[in-house]
Amino acid sequence: MTKYFLYSGCSLETSASNYLISVESVFKALGVELREIEDWNCCGASISYIGANHLSQVVLNARNLALAEAQGGYDIVAPCSSCYIVMNQVNRELGEDPALMQKVNSILAEGNLTYKGSVKVRHVLDVLYNDVGVETIKSRVKKPLKGVKVGGYVGCQTVRPYGEYDSVERPVVMDRLIEALGAESVNFSHKIKCCGSGIFLTELDYGYELAGNILESATSKGAKVMTTACPLCQLNLEAYQERVNKALKKSYNVPVTFITQLMAVAFGLDPSKDACLDRNIIPVEKALKTAA
Amino acid sequence: MAQKASSKYDPTFAKEVFEKVDSGEEIKKCMQCGVCAASCPLADKMEFSPRKIFTMIRAGERQKVLASKDIMLCTSCYTCIVRCPRKVPVMEVMHGLAHHALRSGFVPRKESSKFGKAFWDCIYKTGRVDEGVAARNYYLADGLVAGAKRGLEMKDIALNMLKHKRMNIMSAIPGIQGKKIKNIATLQKMLDKAEAMGKGGSK
Numbered sequence: 001m002t003k004y005f006l007y008s009g010c011s012l013e014t015s016a017s018n019y020l021i022s023v024e025s026v027f028k029a030l031g032v033e034l035r036e037i038e039d040w041n042c043c044g045a046s047i048s049y050i051g052a053n054h055l056s057q058v059v060l061n062a063r064n065l066a067l068a069e070a071q072g073g074y075d076i077v078a079p080c081s082s083c084y085i086v087m088n089q090v091n092r093e094l095g096e097d098p099a100l101m102q103k104v105n106s107i108l109a110e111g112n113l114t115y116k117g118s119v120k121v122r123h124v125l126d127v128l129y130n131d132v133g134v135e136t137i138k139s140r141v142k143k144p145l146k147g148v149k150v151g152g153y154v155g156c157q158t159v160r161p162y163g164e165y166d167s168v169e170r171p172v173v174m175d176r177l178i179e180a181l182g183a184e185s186v187n188f189s190h191k192i193k194c195c196g197s198g199i200f201l202t203e204l205d206y207g208y209e210l211a212g213n214i215l216e217s218a219t220s221k222g223a224k225v226m227t228t229a230c231p232l233c234q235l236n237l238e239a240y241q242e243r244v245n246k247a248l249k250k251s252y253n254v255p256v257t258f259i260t261q262l263m264a265v266a267f268g269l270d271p272s273k274d275a276c277l278d279r280n281i282i283p284v285e286k287a288l289k290t291a292a
Numbered sequence: 293m294a295q296k297a298s299s300k301y302d303p304t305f306a307k308e309v310f311e312k313v314d315s316g317e318e319i320k321k322c323m324q325c326g327v328c329a330a331s332c333p334l335a336d337k338m339e340f341s342p343r344k345i346f347t348m349i350r351a352g353e354r355q356k357v358l359a360s361k362d363i364m365l366c367t368s369c370y371t372c373i374v375r376c377p378r379k380v381p382v383m384e385v386m387h388g389l390a391h392h393a394l395r396s397g398f399v400p401r402k403e404s405s406k407f408g409k410a411f412w413d414c415i416y417k418t419g420r421v422d423e424g425v426a427a428r429n430y431y432l433a434d435g436l437v438a439g440a441k442r443g444l445e446m447k448d449i450a451l452n453m454l455k456h457k458r459m460n461i462m463s464a465i466p467g468i469q470g471k472k473i474k475n476i477a478t479l480q481k482m483l484d485k486a487e488a489m490g491k492g493g494s495k
């Protein structure tokens with residue numbers, strides 16, 4: 001059985017609990033074993049530069065990589081795009097810069113840790129598409145999402161910065177996964193435009209604008225459901241949708257799911273226990289009724 | 293006039309950026325094409341685009357750059373990094389400038405710096421971020437009354453999250469800390485060491 005370390009990060013423990021639970025059920029259904037890195041710490045996301053210099057952020061992530069290496073060395077799979085990009089970038093930097101690696105190891109020595117550089121960091125979409133594969137996913141579908149028009153919102157960090165598993169400008173993986181579930185993927189111009197990320201909280205007006213543009217772009221092309229693979233994208237588009245409506249005088253009412261929630265439904269798993277649809281603020285059941 | 297101009301102009305600023313700002317030396321590669329500015333999702337909210345910031349650094353406009361709200365308006369979308377023809381990691385420079393500005397006593401954006409500090413504080417104290425604790429400490433950064441008011445403004449979001457089991461009510465209570473990782477003491481030692489050994493760390 002293939003094993004991975006699931007790096008759930010901080011938001012999957014609370015605000016994106018529907019993501020975490022659906023990731024776990026889907027991987028279980030696909031026969032993939034997920035383990036936790038014991039005593040992992042936060043990756044710092046894209047905002048820790050405010051409180052710390054670059055070396056601190058590198059060390060923060062190197063600690064997790066070193067722990068993973070010592071505990072079995074499986075690939076780390078990150079469902080959160082921010083965790084993915086930060087950890088992946090640090091891992092690359094360490095691999096390409098022996099002097100930095102040496103410096104970081106002299107710091108990790110404080111905790112009797114050392115990193116050799118053997119661990120890989122992967123996004124959940126990468127693992128689903130390239131390791132599990134579309135054919136396997138298709139063969140697991142029991143309730144195809146026939147006739148459901150899904151706007152696959154990839155967001156920015158999900159496929160960046162190296163284009164390791166998908167194009168950084170024209171990504172296709174999310175669409176292929178949507179289609180594997182029997183749904184129809186909607187093409188729209190704002191597929192990889194930024195949703196406002198963490199700046200949303202401190203610059204609400206700008207956030208409403210960015211999120212509003214994405215909602216407009218997807219719904220105008222016929223999307224009845226949206227899906228993401230990043231907790232912050234989901235939060236900004238869904239939890240704030242009412243506020244976006246108020247701020248921009250719009251009336252969007254489009255459910256925003258995690259891709260793994262759609263998978264769980266298509267696999268015929270339990271809609272609340274496994275797909276956690278009841279944890280979405282904008283009800284999604286009706287839009288998926290073909291699969292029910 | 294001449295005197296006023298010279299007091300603003302600081303010829304050592306470019307050197308300061310190269311030596312003390314994380315990724316600061318990377319701006320030497322910039323050829324001023326403007327691709328970063330054209331790609332940035334918040335370009336129309338900025339007074340100075342990243343491209344302009346880089347010229348201003350070379351022109352020695354220390355005060356203007358480090359006080360500029362624009363250096364803290366980056367959403368970390370990586371678009372500039374992906375597109376810059378000279379491979380300048382524009383985003384990293386913006387982050388580096390923001391950190392350097394805060395460390396040098398400037399507060400380019402009050403809200404972003406408060407939130408960022410509350411977030412880092414959680415990491416440093418516990419090794420993880422409890423979203424409730426980070427949000428609470430951010431709101432309370434200006435005191436209890438202001439915090440309660442700001443919190444109330446976000447009531448609709450919070451209630452919805454709570455109702456859908458996506459928020460932990462306990463962490464919203466003042467005084468409560470997130471759960472610590474096991475080896476928090478050694479993590480703190482590592483972070484202190486990194487802060488001292490990093491660029492500009494010894495000040």
Ligand code: SF4
Pocket residue numbers: 321322323324325326327328329342343375376377378379380382
């Ligand atoms: S895209 Fe790169 S080279 Fe062009 S202005 Fe921006 S930083 Fe300079």
Ligand code: SF4
Pocket residue numbers: 328331332333334342365366367368369370371372373382383386
């Ligand atoms: S990473 Fe920051 S500076 Fe670069 S395009 Fe995105 S928001 Fe603009």
